[in-house]
Amino acid sequence: MSSSTTKAGAVVCSRCKIEESLLVTRKEAFCSSCFTKFISNKQRKLMSSDKFKVKYGKQVNEIHKVLLCLSFGRSSLVLLDIIINLLKEQRSIHRGRQGFKLVVIDIEFKILNIDSFLSGSYDFERIKLFKDFNSMIIKDGSSLDEKFPQTVQELLSKCSSNSSVEDLLDIIYNELYFNTCKSEDCHTMIFGHSMTKLAVDILALTIKGRGSLVNQRVTDGIHTYQKYQVEVVHPLRDVLDSEIDKYLDLNNLMQFCDNNNDTNTTLAIKKLTKNMTIGEITRRYFDTLDKDYSETVSTVVKIGSKLIDPISEKNDEKDDNNGIQFCKICNCKIFKNPQAWLNRITVEEPFPITNDEERAAYEMYKEAALQISPDNLEEEEEEEEEEGVPQKEPISLCYGCLVTIGGVPKEGLDWPVRNQETQEILNEYILTDNGSDDDGNDDDNDDDGGN
Ligand SMILES: [Zn+2]
Ligand SMILES: [Zn+2]
Numbered sequence: 124m125s126s127s128t129t130k131a132g133a134v135v136c137s138r139c140k141i142e143e144s145l146l147v148t149r150k151e152a153f154c155s156s157c158f159t160k161f162i163s164n165k166q167r168k169l170m171s172s173d174k175f176k177v178k179y180g181k182q183v184n185e186i187h188k189v190l191l192c193l194s195f196g197r198s199s200l201v202l203l204d205i206i207i208n209l210l211k212e213q214r215s216i217h218r219g220r221q222g223f224k225l226v227v228i229d230i231e232f233k234i235l236n237i238d239s240f241l242s243g244s245y246d247f248e249r250i251k252l253f254k255d256f257n258s259m260i261i262k263d264g265s266s267l268d269e270k271f272p273q274t275v276q277e278l279l280s281k282c283s284s285n286s287s288v289e290d291l292l293d294i295i296y297n298e299l300y301f302n303t304c305k306s307e308d309c310h311t312m313i314f315g316h317s318m319t320k321l322a323v324d325i326l327a328l329t330i331k332g333r334g335s336l337v338n339q340r341v342t343d344g345i346h347t348y349q350k351y352q353v354e355v356v357h358p359l360r361d362v363l364d365s366e367i368d369k370y371l372d373l374n375n376l377m378q379f380c381d382n383n384n385d386t387n388t389t390l391a392i393k394k395l396t397k398n399m400t401i402g403e404i405t406r407r408y409f410d411t412l413d414k415d416y417s418e419t420v421s422t423v424v425k426i427g428s429k430l431i432d433p434i435s436e437k438n439d440e441k442d443d444n445n446g447i448q449f450c451k452i453c454n455c456k457i458f459k460n461p462q463a464w465l466n467r468i469t470v471e472e473p474f475p476i477t478n479d480e481e482r483a484a485y486e487m488y489k490e491a492a493l494q495i496s497p498d499n500l501e502e503e504e505e506e507e508e509e510e511g512v513p514q515k516e517p518i519s520l521c522y523g524c525l526v527t528i529g530g531v532p533k534e535g536l537d538w539p540v541r542n543q544e545t546q547e548i549l550n551e552y553i554l555t556d557n558g559s560d561d562d563g564n565d566d567d568n569d570d571d572g573g574n
Pocket of ligand 1: 141155
């Protein structure tokens with residue numbers, strides 16, 4: 124770092140060479156306003172296309188809407204501040220004109236109630252995972268509607284693991300974000316993810332068995348949601364978490380921050396178990412790296428961005444979408460049959476007992492197991508008894524969702540499944556609406572709650 128000093132001996136900002144430097148990042152000394160400009164420029168670089176520029180003449184009517192996903196987490200707050208300043212600047216320079224309209228969505232703070240997730244055109248289904256990794260919809264003939272959860276909190280309260288809750292919440296947020304884009308007619312959606320948050324997402328997705336989503340999650344580009352096209356941009360993707368904190372500090376924004384993101388839903392989740400979620404563990408890992416090993420963060424993001432969609436395995440059965448199946452919980456593409464794969468790697472049958480020594484050991488084990496958990500041995504019989512009464516119907520789920528509902532207890536997970544008929548009607552309707560011609564199914568997007 125080449126540093127000059129003021130008369131009083133303070134280090135001078137390396138950009139303007141006038142003001143006193145208040146911080147050093149990426150080996151460069153910044154004053155407050157040069158640093159704010161430095162971060163804002165990163166946003167402008169990633170949102171530099173004509174559609175964000177001020178419109179004149181006939182184009183004024185073509186002004187489009189941009190959805191900002193606000194979580195009141197640190198980075199989404201920085202993004203909101205930068206975008207508001209950009210719009211203010213546009214309006215002052217261009218006499219009240221602006222390049223785009225901003226729509227802000229915040230789910231937790233009830234700009235949009237999270238329970239609206241349950242009010243779409245869905246069929247509630249009870250989904251259960253069996254020992255052979257078969258996933259089924261269970262219909263037991265009773266009037267299920269009354270039993271189904273009325274709020275998202277109720278829906279998630281069945282999960283025994285925090286990570287399952289986190290994973291399902293992620294799916295819910297994602298659905299609500301894209302759904303809002305469509306209902307508000309926003310063709311651009313921006314997330315405040317810092318480079319660190321993107322790195323956390325890449326590792327967490329990989330650990331959760333959702334590696335096939337990494338590419339769509341971390342690269343910017345067009346996503347299709349129910350035939351509706353949305354450009355997803357992460358304007359702060361080149362900004363480190365430590366820089367986000369500095370920006371909040373220097374611009375006095377920390378006070379608006381929901382520091383721990385402890386909102387109603389997340390608090391409720393914390394009560395469920397004390398265990399940390401996969402997301403939290405990964406976040407903690409990167410928190411320890413951020414300052415001294417920022418290259419690691421950028422390397423993870425660079426590698427994640429280079430990953431492409433996996434090659435689809437040929438499915439000979441149940442193919443109703445040009446060979447592509449979609450998960451009925453998260454709506455992602457299923458590239459590989461997870462059930463067949465799980466069965467291949469799992470040993471279900473015990474090794475046969477061959478001598479007396481082994482037999483005696485087995486008897487001892489059985490006795491001990493019975494004392495610890497008498498339910499375990501009765502489980503098989505119970506299931507046999509129940510058989511015949513409820514109707515089962517196979518359902519396609521991705522590997523990540525199989526893992527997640529593995530953390531849901533015996534009776535299964537109640538989940539709003541988009542019904543085929545409604546979906547088809549919806550697709551047709553939207554086709555005539557905008558004449559887009561993509562692959563004809565459901566979403567192939569996935570993105571996460573803003574942060
Ligand atoms: Zn300066
Ligand atoms: Zn899924």
